Amino acid sequence: MPLRTAPSVKRGKIPEATVARLPIYYRALTQLFERGETRVSSEELAELTGVTSAKLRKDLSHLGTYGTRGVGYEVEYLRFQIAREMGLNNDWSVVIVGLGNLGRALARYGGFGSRGFQIVGLFDHDAKLIGSKLRTGKSEIEIMPATDLARAVKQLKARLGVIAVPAEVAQKVCDDLVKAGVTSILNFAPTHLSTPDGVDVRRVDLASELQILAFHEQKKNEEKSA
Amino acid sequence: MPLRTAPSVKRGKIPEATVARLPIYYRALTQLFERGETRVSSEELAELTGVTSAKLRKDLSHLGTYGTRGVGYEVEYLRFQIAREMGLNNDWSVVIVGLGNLGRALARYGGFGSRGFQIVGLFDHDAKLIGSKLRTGKSEIEIMPATDLARAVKQLKARLGVIAVPAEVAQKVCDDLVKAGVTSILNFAPTHLSTPDGVDVRRVDLASELQILAFHEQKKNEEKSA
DNA sequence: AGAGATTTGTGAAGAAAAGCACAAATCCCC
DNA sequence: GGGGATTTGTGCTTTTCTTCACAAATCTCT
Ligand SMILES: NC(=O)c1ccc[n+]([C@@H]2O[C@H](COP(=O)([O-])OP(=O)(O)OC[C@H]3O[C@@H](n4cnc5c(N)ncnc54)[C@H](O)[C@@H]3O)[C@@H](O)[C@H]2O)c1
Ligand SMILES: NC(=O)c1ccc[n+]([C@@H]2O[C@H](COP(=O)([O-])OP(=O)(O)OC[C@H]3O[C@@H](n4cnc5c(N)ncnc54)[C@H](O)[C@@H]3O)[C@@H](O)[C@H]2O)c1
Numbered sequence: 182m183p184l185r186t187a188p189s190v191k192r193g194k195i196p197e198a199t200v201a202r203l204p205i206y207y208r209a210l211t212q213l214f215e216r217g218e219t220r221v222s223s224e225e226l227a228e229l230t231g232v233t234s235a236k237l238r239k240d241l242s243h244l245g246t247y248g249t250r251g252v253g254y255e256v257e258y259l260r261f262q263i264a265r266e267m268g269l270n271n272d273w274s275v276v277i278v279g280l281g282n283l284g285r286a287l288a289r290y291g292g293f294g295s296r297g298f299q300i301v302g303l304f305d306h307d308a309k310l311i312g313s314k315l316r317t318g319k320s321e322i323e324i325m326p327a328t329d330l331a332r333a334v335k336q337l338k339a340r341l342g343v344i345a346v347p348a349e350v351a352q353k354v355c356d357d358l359v360k361a362g363v364t365s366i367l368n369f370a371p372t373h374l375s376t377p378d379g380v381d382v383r384r385v386d387l388a389s390e391l392q393i394l395a396f397h398e399q400k401k402n403e404e405k406s407a
Numbered sequence: 408m409p410l411r412t413a414p415s416v417k418r419g420k421i422p423e424a425t426v427a428r429l430p431i432y433y434r435a436l437t438q439l440f441e442r443g444e445t446r447v448s449s450e451e452l453a454e455l456t457g458v459t460s461a462k463l464r465k466d467l468s469h470l471g472t473y474g475t476r477g478v479g480y481e482v483e484y485l486r487f488q489i490a491r492e493m494g495l496n497n498d499w500s501v502v503i504v505g506l507g508n509l510g511r512a513l514a515r516y517g518g519f520g521s522r523g524f525q526i527v528g529l530f531d532h533d534a535k536l537i538g539s540k541l542r543t544g545k546s547e548i549e550i551m552p553a554t555d556l557a558r559a560v561k562q563l564k565a566r567l568g569v570i571a572v573p574a575e576v577a578q579k580v581c582d583d584l585v586k587a588g589v590t591s592i593l594n595f596a597p598t599h600l601s602t603p604d605g606v607d608v609r610r611v612d613l614a615s616e617l618q619i620l621a622f623h624e625q626k627k628n629e630e631k632s633a
Numbered sequence: 634a635g636a637g638a639t640t641t642g643t644g645a646a647g648a649a650a651a652g653c654a655c656a657a658a659t660c661c662c663c
Numbered sequence: 664g665g666g667g668a669t670t671t672g673t674g675c676t677t678t679t680c681t682t683c684a685c686a687a688a689t690c691t692c693t
Contacts, residue, residue: 204614231600231601282515373455
């Protein structure tokens, strides 16, 4: 086995489309690793993740040259490089606002903690929920009143926030989170949030997803009857 | 008020990026309509939905010419046109497989029924859940055993399926859904599903979303310390 | 050590999406 | 009915993303 020469780490900006796919590659690599695989080709990894092998190689080429021609990629090594690039080796503190149907499902979900996301704060408006405890990953957390949000989030130093409140109050909650120092927000409310520069928002819009599927479904029908 | 001349309905393919935004415009228009607004300009609607006005106008131009120069768009009329284009006037039957944390939150969510998506079937593997009832929108539905999936879905004639089971069994569930006639799938399991041609899959990957935010968050830090 | 088989990394071409800017259509008011 | 103000619809440009296709690097086998 030859000594691995230090690979060149690219320092250009990574295209947004690539960033969105890195978590998917990361997950597939994790599976391969757990299955004991040590090597994988771009063709195999592409098959597993549902992209083309050319796209996969180009995506990876933005991080650096971590493969070996004629051979493929070392699973563990590539996985580590993606994790480093994405900041998954850091621990991220996350707060969730709104513990209704969806917020509770998110809080209880074990998959976040195991990926470096620690849920450190839960906030709701409803007096019936405040004070009750939820098991999130390893620890139990008490639901705090939304009125405490600004103070508590600042103290917890969380910079990631999840909004799972009704659409009507989402902008208000968003403003409070931003005021408390949150700079990245995952928004489940079906509404656009405006934020100052430097604050990222990603929306997950479940009803829209169904509507997009329905649109294509309708097109399939039109074709058939045409 | 002049008679509205029949607007030309465009019959070209609508770009995918546009399709993904139509539900967002639709929702904003619904809000405006409920608020009693009758007209809206591309500038205002763009502001509400977080896009630029030029993009919005180009998106709408793919459906037809439904605006009036110098005036704007009629809220109700434009809303109806988008609904028609997206097939939101039809009723869509949806089944959900996996009623854990997430599946239950989805099943209980009222926002789907009100948008033309009827949840008509719930399936799980767990004997403790089978037979129990869940209130979904107007009606109560009994959770059925996953072994019945093929038969029941065929009978229900559902063509939209939601997968909310652990990743390890997602492909199996997907295959069963496809066999039963489902041609559009919303997948919450963090794994790629392979399906035959003609079957659409959209993935909603919550952990990936957090990871993407974390990536940008890390970049912000690097900038600051640079 | 060389020939043949793989498989990466990447320029270049092509396609899709976004952004710009302005003519054309409409309204309002005098 | 005409002039000024408004706002759409769209051709054109730029940017971003995807796909193609092949030289370069590595491995295996003899
Ligand atoms: N449940 C789903 O499957 C689903 C699907 C798509 C979208 N959504 C969206 O996600 C959001 C949450 O959905 P849900 O089903 O959990 O709703 P929900 O009504 O069950 O829960 C909302 C929670 O937010 C809390 N809340 C209200 N105002 C608040 C405030 N000002 N500060 C803090 N907390 C406040 C409420 O007390 C409640 O606990 C909604 O915007 C909904 O449209 C949910
Ligand atoms: N809960 C979340 O917030 C969250 C977040 C991100 C991703 N996810 C993903 O969504 C999926 C569901 O998450 P969850 O938290 O609801 O998990 P969960 O374990 O609470 O629920 C899974 C359900 O699927 C059922 N199931 C298992 N095998 C089945 C089969 N073969 N047929 C039918 N039903 C079967 C189980 O009985 C269980 O009720 C998982 O893939 C998870 O990774 C969940």
